[in-house]
Amino acid sequence: MLEGVMLGLETALTLQNLALVVAGCLIGTIIGMLPGLGPMAIIAIMIPIAISIGDPSSALILLAGVYYGAIFGGSTSSILINAPGVAGTVATAFDGYPMARQGKAGKALTIAAISSFSGGTIGVILLMGFAPALSSVALLFHSAEYFAMMVVGLSAIAAFAGSGKVVKALMMTVVGLMLATVGESALFNAPRFTMGLQDLQSGFSFVTLAMALFALPEALYLVLNPARGAAMGAGAAIKNLRVTRDELKKIAPVICRQSIQGFLIGVMPGAGATIASFLGYAVERNIAKGADQEEFGKGSIKGLAAPETANNAACTGSFVPLLTLGIPGSGTTAILLGALLSLNVNPGPRLMIDNPQVFWSVIISMYIGNVVLLILNLPLIPYIAKLLTIPRNYLIPFILFFTMIGAYIGQNNATELLILVGLGVCATILRFADYPLPPLLIGFILGGMMEDNFARAVNLTDGVSFMYERPMTLALLVFGLLLILLPAYRRRRARAS
């Protein structure tokens, strides 16, 4: 392994490759901040440039920089303006945005950068050590286990089922699951619930729904309640940049746990960063005790560190099936697979033997991408956070503009904007009535995958016997139910005592 690491370092640490990774990180961070342009879209856009470089190692180094930059950029828009442009950063907004609202945007961005870096670093170490062994475990996961994993992911809704809101949170989850059934699914041949509208043929767009549920109501709330955003301005965001030693001590165990958990989830093809981030959030909230647990969703540093770490570790984990089996575990790795094939590199069991230089340079470049991102972004954070000090008469129009353009460029369809405004108004009314909105988005994101995997498992076993016949499925389902029921049980016990 040491030989391979040296070979990778030798390839990655040339002046040209370092310049490429720096450029990639910068481009990724800037474009990633635009809602609607996630890592997948940005990498797809960058592929022609990467291929034109010619050398596979250099091309992959550029793409790795873009990848990590885009992930960090996505987290930035989640934290600063509550606009998660990709599903993997939705959980980041749960605590990141409340921190920004409290005038701690700089600190939130620093914690996000440290968590992402740590998740990526531990992920790369695990990737180097266990990639071949884990790839065979990943193949043991079938539809039944994937379905059970979605149930565990759904348990993140428990964090939003506050006192007296359990039924409301469940109702919102059901609405999210209902919205996920609109349009054509991968499993069934005909569209469902489209009401004859051509625009709904492919279902609701994630970006439109995320913007309508998070960013748009928030912008309207800032108008209706100017005091809400008061802490954001006047340099408050910058003053709180430093993370104290106590805070680091608090998030260190979260980072360790979520790096491993996120990586393992990322290894499973199809699971990916979204489930890892929701699951990471749900698990950490359940582990937290007393005041720490109450703080989740209101600006908890643990609540921010958990999804950010898990998200990045899962992204690294998704390279295991790609590099060792040639199976793309996520949309982004599918695009990277296309790039590798265009560069005449065939990922799979023989990659390590036939092309060790490429294998190790991918791994090392991922790590260098991580390091460069941290070095570049930490000094930039005060300036990024300063965006929030823009007067609200200019900030709100730009939030609305980014929200709308994010939905528009994803679909290139003006009807999408009208759907966005309609859903945004409904979401604002729901917030007035104290219905928690995150469960709706969680239900929507996981709904499609959940139905597909459940249907496959039911059709394969001719019933639901897989739920108790497959030990891994049973264990995951019990774990998921525990995560959903435990908070309610704890609350009841606390009330009784």
Next chain:
Amino acid sequence: MALDKRIAVVFLVIALIYGYTAYTYPLLPFELYMVFLPNTMPMALSSLGILFSLIIILTPEKPADGGGEAPGASAIPRLHGAKAAQALGLIAAMVVYALALRPVGFLAATMLFLMGTGWILGERKPLIMILSAVLGAGIIWYLVQEALGIYLRPLPWFMS
């Protein structure tokens, strides 16, 4: 009736319509022999939707027990006439922007949107408004169309 209960009534109606649509979903001949049908999950979701909305409607209202707001939820602002008018003005501006984006072109529509929404919010410094709108629209158009290659028609329909 409190707002959350009124919304629950709306959910109940939606769940009933959704359930009816799922129940009458036209299955393809080969689907009839499958264990899991395209309307299996929708019918289950409809039942859950009806159940949860009925629970919300029928549960007697009780004062908050001091548990505070749920994570992710937020305090309800007190509505003032002027602020509500501003919010309605912004919603109207977004609808107009959505309808005008294609015919008017990205640059002009975005500049007008940014200046218009700033004006609705009470900004009265025309020079800064124009400058920020021109810069904002120009930079994003250049980034999206020229750097990323995603087509956004910059000019009105009669000029391109």
